[in-house]
Amino acid sequence: MVALGILLLAAVVFPWVFRLPYHRDLVIRIFLYAMLAQAWNILAGYCGQISLGHAVFFGTGAYTSTVLQVTWGVNPWLGLPAGIATAVALSLVIGYPCFRLRGHYFAIATIAVGEIVQTLAINWEFIGGARGLTIPFQKDSLLAFQFATSKYPYYYIMLALLAICMLVSWRIERTRLGYYFRAIREDPEAAQSVGISVTKYKLVAMAISAGVVAAGGTFYAQYVLYLDPDSVLPLSLSILVCLLAVVGGVGTLWGPLVGAALLIPLSEFTRIQFGGTGRAVDLLIYGALMTIVAVFQPAGLVGMFRRRLGHWGR
Amino acid sequence: MSMFHIPSSEMLIQGILSGILMGCLYALIAAGLSLIFGLMEIVNFAHGEFLMLGMYTTFWMYALFHLDPLLSVPISAAALFLLGWLTYKSIIRRILGGPMLAQIFATFGLGIFLRAAAQFLWTPDFRQISDPWVQGPVRILGVSVGKPQLVASVACLLAFGFLYWFITKTETGMALEATAQDRQAAALMGINTERMLTLGWGIGSACVGVAAAFLASFFYVFPYVGSLFALIAFVTVALGGFGSIPGSLVAGVIIGVIEVLGGILIAPAFKYVAVFGLYLVVVLVRPQGLFGKF
Numbered sequence: 001m002v003a004l005g006i007l008l009l010a011a012v013v014f015p016w017v018f019r020l021p022y023h024r025d026l027v028i029r030i031f032l033y034a035m036l037a038q039a040w041n042i043l044a045g046y047c048g049q050i051s052l053g054h055a056v057f058f059g060t061g062a063y064t065s066t067v068l069q070v071t072w073g074v075n076p077w078l079g080l081p082a083g084i085a086t087a088v089a090l091s092l093v094i095g096y097p098c099f100r101l102r103g104h105y106f107a108i109a110t111i112a113v114g115e116i117v118q119t120l121a122i123n124w125e126f127i128g129g130a131r132g133l134t135i136p137f138q139k140d141s142l143l144a145f146q147f148a149t150s151k152y153p154y155y156y157i158m159l160a161l162l163a164i165c166m167l168v169s170w171r172i173e174r175t176r177l178g179y180y181f182r183a184i185r186e187d188p189e190a191a192q193s194v195g196i197s198v199t200k201y202k203l204v205a206m207a208i209s210a211g212v213v214a215a216g217g218t219f220y221a222q223y224v225l226y227l228d229p230d231s232v233l234p235l236s237l238s239i240l241v242c243l244l245a246v247v248g249g250v251g252t253l254w255g256p257l258v259g260a261a262l263l264i265p266l267s268e269f270t271r272i273q274f275g276g277t278g279r280a281v282d283l284l285i286y287g288a289l290m291t292i293v294a295v296f297q298p299a300g301l302v303g304m305f306r307r308r309l310g311h312w313g314r
Numbered sequence: 315m316s317m318f319h320i321p322s323s324e325m326l327i328q329g330i331l332s333g334i335l336m337g338c339l340y341a342l343i344a345a346g347l348s349l350i351f352g353l354m355e356i357v358n359f360a361h362g363e364f365l366m367l368g369m370y371t372t373f374w375m376y377a378l379f380h381l382d383p384l385l386s387v388p389i390s391a392a393a394l395f396l397l398g399w400l401t402y403k404s405i406i407r408r409i410l411g412g413p414m415l416a417q418i419f420a421t422f423g424l425g426i427f428l429r430a431a432a433q434f435l436w437t438p439d440f441r442q443i444s445d446p447w448v449q450g451p452v453r454i455l456g457v458s459v460g461k462p463q464l465v466a467s468v469a470c471l472l473a474f475g476f477l478y479w480f481i482t483k484t485e486t487g488m489a490l491e492a493t494a495q496d497r498q499a500a501a502l503m504g505i506n507t508e509r510m511l512t513l514g515w516g517i518g519s520a521c522v523g524v525a526a527a528f529l530a531s532f533f534y535v536f537p538y539v540g541s542l543f544a545l546i547a548f549v550t551v552a553l554g555g556f557g558s559i560p561g562s563l564v565a566g567v568i569i570g571v572i573e574v575l576g577g578i579l580i581a582p583a584f585k586y587v588a589v590f591g592l593y594l595v596v597v598l599v600r601p602q603g604l605f606g607k608f
């Protein structure tokens with residue numbers, strides 16, 4: 001509890017100690033990706049359904065709030081829940097048929113869905129097609145979810161979103177829902193036989209996961225004020241989200257955050273060292289790490305620490 | 315979004331024909347994946363990157379030693395056999411009984427690593443074999459198709475036939491099949507299953523090596539080239555039924571044709587939507603795929 005308080009305090013004072021926009025931006029990205037990885041973790045880590053298409057929900061959140069705002073002038077704070085609702089609805093539409101598939105089949109189906117959605121977005125002129133959408137700057141205020149002169153509010157909004165997301169996961173982990181999820185992950189037949197409606201709870205996990213990712217999508221759109229299918233819907237985003245959770249520790253509360261805190265700066269660092277993305281050094285390290293963790297430490301870094309320190313994180 | 319186009323019959327025949335030719339290539343790529351899955355229920359998510367490495371092998375043989383892609387076929391196959399062998403020994407063996415998550419992400423990570431390594435070593439540039447022996451178009455059934463594509467598809471069919479013969483008729487092949495059906499029973503019968511699994515990875519990867527050498531004779535070579543073909547291969551295998559080698563052939567050809575028809579009838583941008591859409595429909599109706607046992 002004390003450690004948690006210190007962590008939260010550190011997060012709150014961080015932008016006042018490290019005043020460089022670069023540092024602030026980096027931590028905002030860490031928080032954002034930690035949130036996405038945590039959301040993925042709810043579905044894949046706890047419930048055992050490995051989705052390789054989570055960018056779909058990120059894109060849904062980003063596009064819903066942006067299209068509402070650009071086309072009809074809807075306030076992004078209303079766009080946020082609208083994006084969540086759309087993503088939840090979409091997740092049920094995708095999940096209902098796809099959850100009939102098991103394991104590898106499910107994972108491949110989610111890749112296929114991701115590719116279809118990205119292609120449709122590229123060719124759908126109403127939402128900007130391949131050109132994407134630019135959110136015009138209106139005014140610098142909390143009400144408009146746009147900040148130009150001081151970027152601090154973005155930091156705190158993202159921190160709040162991440163905190164909510166962590167709280168949701170923490171609640172899930174400790175309540176009946178979490179036990180249902182883990183029962184389904186460990187053995188769906190056994191879960192079914194003790195009366196857990198497997199499909200229903202897979203859908204619940206999917207909906208929660210999609211909703212959280214969509215909130216991240218809306219934040220991203222408001223933060224960058226520009227989106228296109230390549231930035232919010234690519235397979236590489238879906239994979240990055242998995243990677244952070246896998247390296248940090250799948251099925252653990254702190255894993256995704258640990259993964260994001262380590263790997264997002266690593267990618268920034270290699271970009272500075274080697275320039276641009278031309279050399280793909282970050283991916284070289286990411287790929288190797290993913291394989292090494294999967295082979296030698298499937299519970300991730302958090303799992304490793306937990307084993308070493310016994311009680312840590314429990 | 316564009317409306318449906320009405321194509322001429324010549325265009326349609328040409329499309330179907332080139333779809334079938336490409337489908338034979340898809341089938342061979344998918345067969346390697348399917349063989350491995352049949353043996354140990356592991357999907358090689360680095361399969362596309364294996365293909366990419368095979369294509370680079372062929373390209374460098376051409377660029378450095380001026381070896382035609384046709385002559386590189388055995389070299390590429392041997393290199394990939396070795397890669398598959400090493401992958402099994404160093405990674406797969408350790409995750410055989412592991413959780414689903416480890417099984418997926420071990421090879422997924424390997425794929426990301428190999429792709430990044432190719433980009434690191436050889437830059438993201440698109441490369442092409444500029445003057446292969448077989449090039450230019452040829453006319454069949456009143457329409458023209460690419461000669462390299464034709465040669466590639468015939469060769470893939472031959473390789474496919476060889477693979478089928480090997481598995482069903484030779485002693486080693488039957489031992490592989492026995493291992494796929496029941497590893498423990500096979501071990502009790504005195505089959506060295508560990509050797510069979512290693513061999514399965516070698517042969518499965520060598521299939522990709524053969525396809526890669528032919529593909530390199532008419533397709534650009536670049537670090538990300540495997541991603542698209544891998545996606546199609548996953549879909550082909552899932553459509554045909556994981557572990558079913560004849561299933562991959564049928565599914566490969568179906569997918570090749572659907573891809574081209576989707577491009578002609580709807581719009582070129584939607585050809586993969588047609589492929590993935592068809593896949594989703596089929597696996598939802600029949601989750602084990604067309605020929606899957608489950």
